[in-house]
Amino acid sequence: MKAHRAHAKTEIFKLVFFGVFLVALCPIAETVSLDVMFPGPPTKISKRICQNGMISAGNFNGDKNMDLLCSYDDGWVRIYLAANNRFNRVYWEGHTPRCAFQSGSHRYLADFDNDGYDDLFCYDPVSGKTNVVLFDGEAYPDEISWTGDIPECKGEDKMTYVFDANGDGKADLGCGTKSKNGLEKLYLNEFQF
Numbered sequence: 001m002k003a004h005r006a007h008a009k010t011e012i013f014k015l016v017f018f019g020v021f022l023v024a025l026c027p028i029a030e031t032v033s034l035d036v037m038f039p040g041p042p043t044k045i046s047k048r049i050c051q052n053g054m055i056s057a058g059n060f061n062g063d064k065n066m067d068l069l070c071s072y073d074d075g076w077v078r079i080y081l082a083a084n085n086r087f088n089r090v091y092w093e094g095h096t097p098r099c100a101f102q103s104g105s106h107r108y109l110a111d112f113d114n115d116g117y118d119d120l121f122c123y124d125p126v127s128g129k130t131n132v133v134l135f136d137g138e139a140y141p142d143e144i145s146w147t148g149d150i151p152e153c154k155g156e157d158k159m160t161y162v163f164d165a166n167g168d169g170k171a172d173l174g175c176g177t178k179s180k181n182g183l184e185k186l187y188l189n190e191f192q193f
């Protein structure tokens with residue numbers, strides 16, 4: 001009987017030891033994978049990118065790399081291209097007055113005319129006013145490319161998102177309600193630019 005109890009204790013001890021060994025391995029595995037992904041010391045950026053602004057990812061030169069756009073509530077935007085060792089050089093900056101909405105406005109980058117350059121979609125959820133400004137590969141123009149009012153998406157409890165829902169290369173608009181946590185309506189982009 002004593003021998004049986006001693007054997008059982010040994011088995012329990014082995015299990016506990018193995019469990020502690022596995023738990024101890026987890027942080028080591030995590031550390032190794034982080035080292036592989038970001039092995040070097042961080043690069044010091046000489047000029048801060050987008051201080052006090054809002055950063056969005058978009059493509060502005062038609063290649064396969066996503067670039068950065070920094071936007072401010074007064075409509076000023078700066079574009080940074082994803083290029084080797086040129087990450088903090090401004091590719092283009094200027095005023096896009098049609099996107100000068102108060103804080104809380106929705107600003108998205110997506111290709112609305114299927115030319116390979118990402119355009120600005122600016123939406124004021126309070127008024128429902130919506131503006132699209134097309135990027136031509138060099139600059140955002142002063143003129144507005146499309147303006148509209150989408151009352152169904154209006155209100156601070158509403159959420160919006162733009163994406164190409166039907167795969168025709170032109171971004172579409174989705175609207176929903178925050179409290180229901182999802183997009184409920186889709187508006188397909190049929191505008192002929």
Ligand SMILES: [Ca+2]
Binds near residue numbers: 059060064065066081
């Ligand atoms: Ca790019």
Ligand SMILES: [Ca+2]
Binds near residue numbers: 115118
């Ligand atoms: Ca475009």
Ligand SMILES: [Ca+2]
Binds near residue numbers: 163164189
């Ligand atoms: Ca579409």
